Amino acid sequence: MFTLRVDKVIRHNERYSTIFFEKELKSFPGQFVMLNIFDLEEIPLSLSSPQSVTVKAVGETTRYLIKIKPGERVGIKGPIGNPFSPAKGKVLMIAGGIGVAPLAYLYDFLQKCRVKVKVLYAVRSSDDLVLKERFEKARMRIITEDGSEGEKGNIFDLVYSEDVEEYDKIYICGPEVVMRGIHSYFKELGILNKTEFSLDRYMKCGIGICGSCVIGNGMRVCVEGPVFRGDEIVW
Amino acid sequence: MKNKERSEEELLKVEVAGIRMKNPLILASGVLGSYASSLNRISKNAGAVVSKSIGIDEIEGYKNPTIINYPHGIINAIGLSSPGAKRFYEELKRYKGDAPLIVSIVSTSPEGFAEVVKHFPIASAFELNLSCPHVKNFGLSLGSNPKVVREVVKSVKKVTKKPVFVKLSPNVEDIVTIGKSAERAGADGVVAINTLRGMAIDIYMRKPILSNISGGVSGEGIKPIALKCVWDLYEELNIPIIGAGGITTWKDVIEFLLAGASAVQIGSAFYYSHRYFYSIKESLIAYARWKDENLSEIIGKAHQ
Ligand SMILES: Cc1cc2nc3c(=O)[nH]c(=O)nc-3n(C[C@H](O)[C@H](O)[C@H](O)COP(=O)(O)OP(=O)(O)OC[C@H]3O[C@@H](n4cnc5c(N)ncnc54)[C@H](O)[C@@H]3O)c2cc1C
Ligand SMILES: Cc1cc2nc3c(=O)[nH]c(=O)nc-3n(C[C@H](O)[C@H](O)[C@H](O)COP(=O)(O)O)c2cc1C
Ligand code: FES
Numbered sequence: 425m426f427t428l429r430v431d432k433v434i435r436h437n438e439r440y441s442t443i444f445f446e447k448e449l450k451s452f453p454g455q456f457v458m459l460n461i462f463d464l465e466e467i468p469l470s471l472s473s474p475q476s477v478t479v480k481a482v483g484e485t486t487r488y489l490i491k492i493k494p495g496e497r498v499g500i501k502g503p504i505g506n507p508f509s510p511a512k513g514k515v516l517m518i519a520g521g522i523g524v525a526p527l528a529y530l531y532d533f534l535q536k537c538r539v540k541v542k543v544l545y546a547v548r549s550s551d552d553l554v555l556k557e558r559f560e561k562a563r564m565r566i567i568t569e570d571g572s573e574g575e576k577g578n579i580f581d582l583v584y585s586e587d588v589e590e591y592d593k594i595y596i597c598g599p600e601v602v603m604r605g606i607h608s609y610f611k612e613l614g615i616l617n618k619t620e621f622s623l624d625r626y627m628k629c630g631i632g633i634c635g636s637c638v639i640g641n642g643m644r645v646c647v648e649g650p651v652f653r654g655d656e657i658v659w
Numbered sequence: 660m661k662n663k664e665r666s667e668e669e670l671l672k673v674e675v676a677g678i679r680m681k682n683p684l685i686l687a688s689g690v691l692g693s694y695a696s697s698l699n700r701i702s703k704n705a706g707a708v709v710s711k712s713i714g715i716d717e718i719e720g721y722k723n724p725t726i727i728n729y730p731h732g733i734i735n736a737i738g739l740s741s742p743g744a745k746r747f748y749e750e751l752k753r754y755k756g757d758a759p760l761i762v763s764i765v766s767t768s769p770e771g772f773a774e775v776v777k778h779f780p781i782a783s784a785f786e787l788n789l790s791c792p793h794v795k796n797f798g799l800s801l802g803s804n805p806k807v808v809r810e811v812v813k814s815v816k817k818v819t820k821k822p823v824f825v826k827l828s829p830n831v832e833d834i835v836t837i838g839k840s841a842e843r844a845g846a847d848g849v850v851a852i853n854t855l856r857g858m859a860i861d862i863y864m865r866k867p868i869l870s871n872i873s874g875g876v877s878g879e880g881i882k883p884i885a886l887k888c889v890w891d892l893y894e895e896l897n898i899p900i901i902g903a904g905g906i907t908t909w910k911d912v913i914e915f916l917l918a919g920a921s922a923v924q925i926g927s928a929f930y931y932s933h934r935y936f937y938s939i940k941e942s943l944i945a946y947a948r949w950k951d952e953n954l955s956e957i958i959g960k961a962h963q
Contacts, residue, residue: 425727427863458724462864466723497863499724629726633733633930635691635711642700644691644933658696 425460427497431475433490436554439481440522441490448474449500452507453530454622454651458630460499461485461492468627468646470526470597471503478555480522504630505650508620510537513592517543517562518606520579520598521552526622527597528558544586546579546598580605589615597622604659616654623649623657670947671940673706673955675899675921676822676847678759678784680706682943683916683954684936687903687926688712688763688786688826689737691933695753702756704936706922710751712763712788714797715775717743722870727859732878732905733927734857736793736871739765744778751781759783761824767796769807769814776819784821787811789837790828790853792875798853803831805840812844822847824901829881829888830856838892848899850924851888855881878927881905886918893919893959907931909942916954917961 432444449457451474459477460466465485472478481487492498508530515534517527524545531541541562547553550573553566566574567582575581579602588594588610596606596619603621610616625637625645632647639645640658671682686708691697693711702708720740727734741747754760762782766772776785789808791798801807808825815823825841827834829852838849854875859868867873885904892900902920906912907928915923928935947954 425724425861425868427861460724460868462861462866465870499861499864499868501727628723628737629735631726631728631930632933633690633735633927634726634737635693635697638691638694638697640696642694642696642698644697647933 425499425501428500430492430494430496430498432494433492435490437551439490439551440479440554441492442472442476442478442554443489443492444476445500449503450474451503453533454507454526455503455505456526456650457500457502457504458627459489460501461488462499464488466499466501468630470529470622470650472525472528472555473532474529478522478525478528501630504646506648506652508595508622508651510534511539511593512537513539514590515539515541516586516588516591516594517541518579518583518594518596518598519543519545520602521547523597523599523622524555525597527595528555530595531559531562544579544582546582583609589613592618594619595622596620600624607654607657607659610654619654620651621654621657622651665953667944670944670953672953673922675901676784676824678707678822680759680922682706682940683912683920683922684939685709685761685901685922685924686936687924688788689735690926690929693741693750695750695755698754698760699756701933701936702758704940705758707759707761707783708756709761709763709786709924710747711741712739712765712791713741713744713747713775714739714765715744715771717741717746724869725871725874727868728930729859731880732876733930734859734869734874734876735854736869736874738871739791739794739797744775748778748781751779754781761786763788763826764815765791765797767801769810772811773814773818776815782821784824784847785815785819786824786826786850787815788826788853790826792828792830792854792856793871793873799828799830802828802837805836808837809840809844812841812846816845824848824850826850826853827888828853829884834888835891835895838896842896842898846898848901848921849892849896850901850903851892852881852885852904855884877904878930879905879907882907882911886914889915889918889920890961893962909939909946912939912943913946913957916957917959919959919962921958
């Protein structure tokens with residue numbers, strides 16, 4: 425573990441911030457860090473760029489983190505985990521809520537790969553659309569549960585109405601219930617081998633030792649994941 | 660008999676207190692041992708697996724950071740976090756692995772240990788954690804007193820016919836005294852060693868890194884200490900010894916066998932790869948063929 429100084433904080437709104445570190449981490453999109461706020465907790469956070477994490481306040485540590493001041497230091501373990509793999513051709517990204525964070529990093533990364541990206545971005549309310557400007561050149565469909573921006577409905581309405589078979593690669597990150605649903609839909613369609621899911625499990629160590637993050641086949645989300653090909657996943 | 664005629668099975672198999680194992684590699688308690696899916700996966704190349712230490716009631720454990728890695732190993736203060744015996748039994752019922760399952764037990768009293776043991780009829784053997792260094796009233800709090808160790812072993816032996824191993828700590832005045840008292844009380848083997856007390860401080864924050872301030876040190880750095888414990892125990896005890904502590908390469912495994920271990924446990928090395936048992940096993944086969952010896956024949960050989 426080492427520590428990094430916080431360089432800059434962009435406060436998107438009451439519940440979200442993007443926190444920039446003093447330097448870039450040598451990393452790939454999909455990787456995460458175990459970030460430690462001394463005296464609070466160490467938590468897993470996906471990199472939203474080589475130099476930042478984007479945080480939603482849900483509990484004690486994340487509430488502190490969105491208000492952190494430039495100059496403060498945080499503990500970092502990482503970058504950790506198995507990243508997204510690159511793609512060619514037509515790419516679909518499916519983001520649910522804060523699951524958008526690693527996909528924003530992936531989007532930047534794929535700009536080198538000559539791909540055509542379409543983004544499906546689903547949230548509760550317009551307040552939750554924190555990183556949409558990062559996907560500047562992509563075609564995007566937004567859906568909110570309360571209809572405050574884009575279409576009204578949920579993520580499945582977007583996915584079911586999209587011709588998913590036409591894409592070469594599909595990346596998904598969102599709440600577990602959502603990913604399970606999408607996973608079983610893609611399984612029915614027989615397209616799991618061209619999908620990559622970034623999973624979210626309760627983590628203690630982040631280094632493959634404690635076993636608190638394993639999925640149904642014994643694979644560890646912190647090391648063999650968080651990104652898995654759809655057909656590798658047993659929930 | 661010429662070694663080329665011996666099968667891989669024969670070269671690697673060992674027996675500890677009546678438990679037959681396809682090789683001497685055992686998964687150490689607390690590492691990847693909280694879920695059946697994880698134990699199932701690791702059991703494929705393991706001689707046996709030990710589940711995460713379990714007590715009668717749920718234990719929340721400490722806040723993160725609970726585990727840190729440093730250049731010579733790992734320091735952990737998980738705090739024995741676990742779901743309690745009933746729920747863990749439901750989990751372990753899904754163990755369908757290819758290796759005997761040893762269930763590690765914690766409690767605060769001799770009767771308590773026996774109570775937990777009764778919850779796990781599926782176990783092939785039990786390991787009594789009398790050595791966890793970072794939770795008050797558990798583990799080492801009992802395991803540093805030879806009298807208490809004796810009472811715990813006796814209490815457990817009354818309720819099970821399965822082999823009972825006692826896991827020892829190096830953070831005691833004399834590990835052999837504790838080992839002897841376990842043996843006299845009827846233990847079928849000892850496991851040496853659990854982690855050693857240690858800590859780490861972040862020099863920028865000027866604060867301890869682990870939320871619990873200190874924890875247990877494991878991994879490469881503790882290997883010489885563990886080896887010496889196994890050596891000393893082998894000199895004095897008649898029951899089998901399972902060696903643990905910092906084992907990272909196949910050569911480490913051989914060293915422990917030569918020092919007197921009948922089998923070894925590996926934990927922290929899974930930091931490097933979950934295919935650890937597979938790769939070590941392959942190297943052990945090569946070694947045994949080269950030496951023209953079954954591994955079980957070299958146990959304690961460095962003492963002669
Ligand atoms: C690989 C991975 C990447 C993540 N990336 C991001 C991200 O980019 N942005 C973001 O805002 N959040 C991300 N999260 C979720 C984030 O880790 C949790 O929101 C955070 O741990 C909550 O901590 P807290 O103290 O604020 O809340 P708490 O009150 O402690 O917990 C609130 C909820 O967060 C979850 N949680 C708590 N601790 C952990 C933990 N150690 N591991 C996993 N989940 C936990 C639990 O579901 C809990 O119910 C990610 C999680 C994982 C596993
Ligand atoms: C993260 C972690 C958790 C552990 N939890 C337990 C436990 O619950 N019970 C126990 O008896 N030993 C526990 N140990 C100790 C190990 O079983 C083992 O004795 C020790 O780590 C030395 O072996 P190693 O160097 O191969 O890891 C734990 C070790 C680690 C690293
Ligand atoms: S969080 Fe410990 S193994 Fe993944």
